[in-house]
Amino acid sequence: MRRSLGGARRLLVARRLHTRHEPGAISMDTAVLEYAVDEEAGVLDIQHTRTPPEMRGQGVAEKLCDAAFEHARGASLRVLPSCSYVSDRYLPKHSEAQGIAVRSVDSATPGLCICVSWLGVASLRLVDARRRNPLTAALLAKLQSFLGACAAMEVTHGGPLPEVRTLLLESTGPVFSSGHDFNDFHEAPAAEQRRVLEMCADVNALLAEVPQVSVAAVSGACVAGGAQLAASCDLVIARDDARFCLPGVRTGGFCHTPAVAVGARVAPRKALELALLASDVDAVEAERIGLANSVVPSAEWASAVEQTVNQLARTFSKSVADGKRTFYRQAAAPALRDRYAVATDTMVDMFSSPAYQESMAAFLRRKE
Known part of the structure; x- marks a missing residue:
């Protein structure tokens, strides 16, 4: 598909017939915006923009992003950019058309984008899909800081509501989260290993302690520390392709801390079984044992998540x-x-x- 942008330059949208997480590109001369589409989740992820030096300062990146948002609207897709440049500069501009109504966007921490809507929904989005959304030490530190601020927000009867009223933990890509980034542990001194693990424990504890209801929207593989993070949320809405696993024994270890959160949601014997056998639990079984609240077909999942968190934000009170x-x-x-x-x-x-x-x-x- 080609559309003129005026003058000699033309915009080219190149897109295959997407099934899930298929790549696409929008180009203008030698400038390129790369994206991926997950049609089952109804999401278009803007991953990267490249603008040659000679084309900078001419609004080229903005035109590429505008075209990507227009393309998404035409395909009834929601834009969830993992590219921090797009999140910071262009997501707020298109928020009304996206139905997001963004109050603030923070994508300064690699692998994490925090987007707070005017309705009070704070999306904590894992955006390092290429690395399977690892929970790095830097990402955990940002979550700890943000959740600590949420815990300190005052909620009173009849008083003004806080800026954040509901928390949504979500991700981009085929893996919800692969858990800890073991680069933070390999050959690190014991004191540093303990610091990261205690920070992770604090993040998971804060999800229960904050006044806001937390919702995990889980799709794809939810593994080890990722399963721990999801289980620590108040509600879990699983897409029908979600699967949960505590795989530590497969590599000669054990999912000690993830088993704490999972064990708080399912029967102790079942939690121990999951950790001992490292078997995959599909979405239906996760709902049956209490690890997920509901399982939603892929075509309806994104809408169900949005309706749930918006309802929680609207009814939030002391x-x-x-x-x-x-x-x-x-x-x-x-x-x-x-x-x-x-x-x-x-x-x-x-x-x-x-x-x-x-x-x-x-x-x-x-x-x-």
């Missing part, structure tokens, strides 16, 4: 934040009566808040 916190507190209590005591204390606080009383009064008036 009561929701307290509900999440109380659920985990009562679940950790040793006895049934202790669990009821924890829940009762929170419920009494909710009933006594002026904002809740006003809301309940309005509800009762509507019933009269």
